[in-house]
Amino acid sequence: MTTRPVYLRIPGRAVGSRLVDNRELSGLTGTPSETIFRLTGIRTRAYAPFEDEVELAVRAAHDLFRRLPDLPRPDFLLAATTTPSSFIPSTAARISSRLYPDGGPPALDVGGSCSAFMTGIFTAKSLVASGSAGTILLVNTERKTGHVCPVHSPETALLFGDGASATWISADPSGPGPVFSLRDLRIGAAGRNASLITYTSDPKTGRKILSMDGPSLFRHAVRILAREIGTLLRDHGITPNEAGAFLLHQANGRILDGIATRLNLPPDRIPRTVSVYGNTSSASLGITLGDFLDKSPDPSPGPLVLGAIGGGITWGVGLLDPVRRGF
DSSP: OOOOOOEEEOOEEEEOSEEEEHHHHHHHHOOOHHHHHHHHOOSEEEEOSSOOHHHHHHHHHHHHHHHSTTOOOOSEEEEEOSSOSOSSSOHHHHHHHHHOTTOOOOEEEOOOGGGHHHHHHHHHHHHHHTTSOSEEEEEEEEEGGGGOOTTTOHHHHTTBOEEEEEEEEESOOOSSSOEEEEEEEEEEEOGGGGGGEEEEEOTTTOOEEEEEOHHHHHHHHHHHHHHHHHHHHHHTTOOTTTSOOEEEOOSOHHHHHHHHHHTTOOGGGSOOOHHHHOBOGGGHHHHHHHHHHHHOSSOOSSOEEEEEEETTTEEEEEEEEEEEOOO
């Protein structure tokens, strides 16, 4: 089957308006501030006290439209969240109704938990490359703080924050701003490890809260992402030193350190936003990519490496080749 090139533009993003620091969380969880940073690499995490996942998504999309003001209405809207306010209507439909009140494109939810940025662009690339669509808006949006409990599940309360990203994927590289071609995207899953992060019931209120087996998740995340990134690079004849930056899901700082060690990378090759915003789940990779491109509009000539892992367990890795740099 003949396919066509697919391009990605710098993501728009939004985060919760308040930053919760470790001292405040220490008072709620009983974990000392310095211990929180040592375990997670996080100093603050974004908190949206009044916005739900749709509000965050709309803000991220408007940030994208501000950066790329001539974008047409997309052929598809894809949305991913692990914190939906409703299942009917879908999150994608609710976002579409806000962005396109006079009638929007087909709107579909995609899954993948924290790796849903990768499953989302994998789905978008398939639609665009096949000719089924020319333009796709992918929105990843999470209000994770509403799904944690600092008393009964402190291991998740220490990590998660609220944020959203909005990414434009299309067959046309024209227009302002940095543009990258999607050279290769790969996704995977291991359902046998699904219980490592899941929902449980708060014993006091009965509401659903996130719970996880942190040590096991750490080992799986480091091993799987280092393995998959290494295989991807070898298949394309690229050494880690020849690649550009490694843009990874911001699960926590220790996981990023572990992957850097396995790939023999200096820490500064893996840009970080986790220390400021916390783990914003599926939105974290888009937020980090956008932040990196804002700060480094002319990155090194090698391909950018993407990687994410999430509940399920799911994962995805990919290569972005720069087509045009800077604004």
